[in-house]
Amino acid sequence: MEVRIFVFLLRLATALRKWSCCAALCAALSLTATTAIAAEDEAVGKKSLGDKDSEAPLEDEQLLTPKVKRNKIKVGKIDTENFELGPFGGLYSIEDFGSSLVVGARFAWHLSESFFVEANYGQTKGGHTSAETLLNREFFTEKDRELTYYNATFGYNVLPGEAFIGSNWAFVNALYLVAGAGNTTFGGEDRFTVVGGFGYRLLVTDWLAAHLDFKDHVFQTDFFGEEKTTHNMEIHGGFTIFF
Amino acid sequence: MSQGCRWFAVVALICLLPVHQGHAKQYPRVVIADPFIELHTGPGKGYPIFHVVERNEWVEVMKRRTDWFKVQDREGYVGWVLIDQMEKTLSAPGIQTQFKKIAKQHFGQRSFEGGLQFGDFEGSALMSAYVGYNFNSNFSVEIEGGQASGKNSNTDLVRVSVLSTPFPNWRLSPFFTLGGGNLKTEPKKSFVFAEGTNVSFTNVGLGLRYYLSRRLFLRADIKQNVVFIDDDNSGEFLEWKLGFSFFY
Numbered sequence: 001m002e003v004r005i006f007v008f009l010l011r012l013a014t015a016l017r018k019w020s021c022c023a024a025l026c027a028a029l030s031l032t033a034t035t036a037i038a039a040e041d042e043a044v045g046k047k048s049l050g051d052k053d054s055e056a057p058l059e060d061e062q063l064l065t066p067k068v069k070r071n072k073i074k075v076g077k078i079d080t081e082n083f084e085l086g087p088f089g090g091l092y093s094i095e096d097f098g099s100s101l102v103v104g105a106r107f108a109w110h111l112s113e114s115f116f117v118e119a120n121y122g123q124t125k126g127g128h129t130s131a132e133t134l135l136n137r138e139f140f141t142e143k144d145r146e147l148t149y150y151n152a153t154f155g156y157n158v159l160p161g162e163a164f165i166g167s168n169w170a171f172v173n174a175l176y177l178v179a180g181a182g183n184t185t186f187g188g189e190d191r192f193t194v195v196g197g198f199g200y201r202l203l204v205t206d207w208l209a210a211h212l213d214f215k216d217h218v219f220q221t222d223f224f225g226e227e228k229t230t231h232n233m234e235i236h237g238g239f240t241i242f243f
Numbered sequence: 244m245s246q247g248c249r250w251f252a253v254v255a256l257i258c259l260l261p262v263h264q265g266h267a268k269q270y271p272r273v274v275i276a277d278p279f280i281e282l283h284t285g286p287g288k289g290y291p292i293f294h295v296v297e298r299n300e301w302v303e304v305m306k307r308r309t310d311w312f313k314v315q316d317r318e319g320y321v322g323w324v325l326i327d328q329m330e331k332t333l334s335a336p337g338i339q340t341q342f343k344k345i346a347k348q349h350f351g352q353r354s355f356e357g358g359l360q361f362g363d364f365e366g367s368a369l370m371s372a373y374v375g376y377n378f379n380s381n382f383s384v385e386i387e388g389g390q391a392s393g394k395n396s397n398t399d400l401v402r403v404s405v406l407s408t409p410f411p412n413w414r415l416s417p418f419f420t421l422g423g424g425n426l427k428t429e430p431k432k433s434f435v436f437a438e439g440t441n442v443s444f445t446n447v448g449l450g451l452r453y454y455l456s457r458r459l460f461l462r463a464d465i466k467q468n469v470v471f472i473d474d475d476n477s478g479e480f481l482e483w484k485l486g487f488s489f490f491y
Contacts, residue, residue: 078271078342079306109489111459112309113287117487152359154487160287172285181361183370183390189431192368192392206306206313222431227394242308 081207081242084108088122088211090236094147094186096223097126102236106211108155116155118178122234123148126186131224139223144187149217151182151195163202173202184219184232191219197234207242270303270315273332273340280332282322286311294320304329307342309457350454350490351380351412358462358488364400365480367393371400373488380411387424396439399427402446420448426470444470446482458489 085107092102104122126145159175177198184193197215217232279297283290286308302314310326334340357374371389389400404422423445448466468480
């Protein structure tokens with residue numbers, strides 16, 4: 001029973017809506033027609049009176065202005081991948097202190113197909129100096145031997161290209177130059193550091209890259225009484241993820 | 244933070260990154276309106292063109308890297324297309340596709356900026372980083388942290404400044420600054436008897452911003468600092484620096 005009442009009410013509602021639509025349409029049409037006739041009468045009247053404005057062509061006076069509403073279409077979200085982040089590991093040679101393992105992380109922002117900016121953080125530990133080995137004495141504490149660095153560099157993809165493995169595989173790669181500055185904490189003190197070098201990037205897939213970098217960290221030390229500029233070479237490999 | 248903790252944090256961060264999922268993804272499609280578009284093998288002008296897609300064909304846009312789009316056509320060819328060509332495609336009948344392109348006009352309307360600068364602080368090598376907020380295109384405030392490594396001492400610097408930019412829409416745009424902050428100086432280890440200082444200072448300065456491309460610009464600053472050592476003494480330091488900054 002309830003179902004029947006519901007169906008009846010639904011039909012009634014549909015009929016009412018139809019009629020109301022028809023009524024609205026009729027009203028709109030009649031209104032438009034009246035306006036059109038009135039407008040035409042006015043135009044004819046003006047013409048007959050010899051008004052100067054009547055020289056304007058009648059086509060310009062549109063009777064009905066179409067109001068076409070375009071659907072707003074948005075292009076779906078496109079995944080942009082301009083950033084790189086990943087760890088690295090390698091060798092860092094501290095002048096007078098030997099070479100040791102270095103580990104760190106890299107963050108890069110690609111500004112264009114050629115330029116990028118990069119931030120690096122790394123840490124390593126110096127070994128014994130030759131003076132210490134010769135004299136069999138330790139001049140530095142373990143804490144003094146710890147080296148941490150951070151720097152920001154500007155990079156340029158100098159040789160972009162493709163690397164081929166066999167006849168079926170091609171990988172996008174690039175040789176790049178980097179230069180910048182940063183800070184190195186070594187011997188318990190902060191040292192302003194200029195960094196320069198070059199690197200090689202091979203994109204294993206679109207989002208995963210393998211890197212090999214050579215860098216020279218130039219900073220001043222004064223461990224043995226005189227201030228001197230040291231060149232500290234670093235070679236490291238790593239991978240990054242594009243996001 | 245211990246070394247182990249640091250590395251755990253880095254690895255955790257990497258694991259959190261969105262890595263591509265295996266299932267097929269629905270990419271947005273655009274219709275070619277130019278006679279043809281060129282597909283390069285890599286995201287750069289030097290990579291060779293290996294395929295063209297003709298007018299009225301559609302391509303799926305898979306991803307964007309700088310100004311290059313990775314697309315796939317109906318036949319399954321995947322390549323990279325430059326933004327200039329992609330902008331001439333249609334995303335719906337009669338509607339040109341629009342891509343976000345940061346250009347010079349956005350530079351004058353920036354809200355936030357930040358950057359890294361290197362220079363000289365009265366003979367010491369200076370490195371500093373800053374972030375700033377623009378209240379309007381002419382007036383902004385910023386906070387800066389810096390580190391100066393000198394022969395005899397290391398200095399940490401914190402500064403708050405207000406900036407006035409009279410011509411924000413010029414590519415090379417000058418500005419004036421007024422600020423103040425704190426300087427903490429620690430003598431180097433070899434100077435055993437020297438004592439550290441902690442003083443406040445104020446400064447006036449001027450500088451230049453030069454818009455490069457996208458969200459990047461160069462910035463140069465020169466500042467005259469007046470340091471209040473005690474009630475009767477004050478010192479003056481000249482500082483200059485140059486660096487690159489980005490804006491949002």
